[in-house]
Amino acid sequence: MNELKKRRKAHNYTLEYIASELGTTKCNYYKKECGQVKVSLMEAFKLAKIYDTTVDELFFNYKVD
Numbered sequence: 309m310n311e312l313k314k315r316r317k318a319h320n321y322t323l324e325y326i327a328s329e330l331g332t333t334k335c336n337y338y339k340k341e342c343g344q345v346k347v348s349l350m351e352a353f354k355l356a357k358i359y360d361t362t363v364d365e366l367f368f369n370y371k372v373d
Contacts, residue, residue, distance in 0.1 A: 315359045
């Protein structure tokens, strides 16, 4: 399971909720979670904010101190 899906499940968020926060469709966000569609830089920052983390930690498993 990839990091985006892990975080979404850990926060009990639905695909619909995250998709609406990003301004996209559930189907499109699902493809982003699966790696079929790339996450834009702006979406990466929005996702990091939603999950209260950094882009580095969310996408690169790199914790910034």
